[in-house]
Amino acid sequence: MGPPGAGKGTQAEILSRRLGVPHVSTGDLFRDHVGRRTPLGREAARFLDAGELVPDRVTTDMVRHRLEQPDAARGFLLDGFPRTVRQAHALSAILSARGEALDAVVEFTAPEEVLVRRLLARGRPDDTEDVIRHRQRVHHRETVPVLGHYSGLVRTVEAVGTVEEITARTLSALGLPEGVSTR
Numbered sequence: 009m010g011p012p013g014a015g016k017g018t019q020a021e022i023l024s025r026r027l028g029v030p031h032v033s034t035g036d037l038f039r040d041h042v043g044r045r046t047p048l049g050r051e052a053a054r055f056l057d058a059g060e061l062v063p064d065r066v067t068t069d070m071v072r073h074r075l076e077q078p079d080a081a082r083g084f085l086l087d088g089f090p091r092t093v094r095q096a097h098a099l100s101a102i103l104s105a106r107g108e109a110l111d112a113v114v115e116f117t118a119p120e121e122v123l124v125r126r127l128l129a130r131g132r133p134d135d136t137e138d139v140i141r142h143r144q145r146v147h148h149r150e151t152v153p154v155l156g157h158y159s160g161l162v163r164t165v166e167a168v169g170t171v172e173e174i175t176a177r178t179l180s181a182l183g184l185p186e187g188v189s190t191r
């Protein structure tokens with residue numbers, strides 16, 4: 009978890025390879041649907057373009073379906089989900105039906121101006137300054153309260169510095185040895 013530009017996708021990609029579990033990014037899943045012009049993609053596009061959250065039911069159904077794929081049977085790394093308290097409750101129901109629980113929640117933090125600079129340099133369609141600032145506000149309003157749902161599991165990592173430095177901090181926060189695959 010973390011605000012837009014905190015490096016969730018970058019770090020999740022690295023960690024998922026090290027852990028040998030799929031990286032499940034709701035942003036990537038939505039962009040894939042948008043690119044393929046599926047009915048879900050057509051519904052989601054206007055929310056992504058505006059920096060608004062896609063409705064909870066649509067998002068939760070998409071995640072539930074993704075987690076039913078065989079590659080997620082032995083674990084997964086969620087990136088960008090849950091992002092609302094309702095999504096957190098839905099995830100609890102999905103996990104309890106599977107007899108599973110989360111191992112940890114990583115929260116990345118960084119000053120807003122660092123995040124805005126990173127995203128403007130990337131230039132995705134939703135990376136205009138207005139939309140970035142709106143995504144930040146949505147994060148504070150909808151997603152920060154989700155952390156309270158996971159109080160005992162949260163590992164906070166300062167997401168300023170090089171990608172490698174942040175990976176090292178994340179592994180350390182999770183109690184994982186650096187450079188060693190766990191599977």
Ligand code: AP5
Pocket residue numbers: 010011012013014015016017018019034035036038055056057059060061062063067087088089090091092095126127129130143167168169170171174
């Ligand atoms: P999503 O794709 O999740 O976007 P986001 O949360 O706004 O996050 P970003 O991808 O912008 O940032 P990130 O933290 O992943 O950082 P990244 O590694 O990419 O969601 C997009 C949209 O989908 C939402 O607005 C919403 O509409 C919808 N959506 C998604 N999930 C949803 C949900 N659960 N419910 C409802 N709607 C949902 O890095 C950013 C940039 O910085 C990159 O260019 C990267 O190369 C660079 N960078 C990374 N680390 C560093 C570093 N250490 N130093 C310098 N540059 C760095």
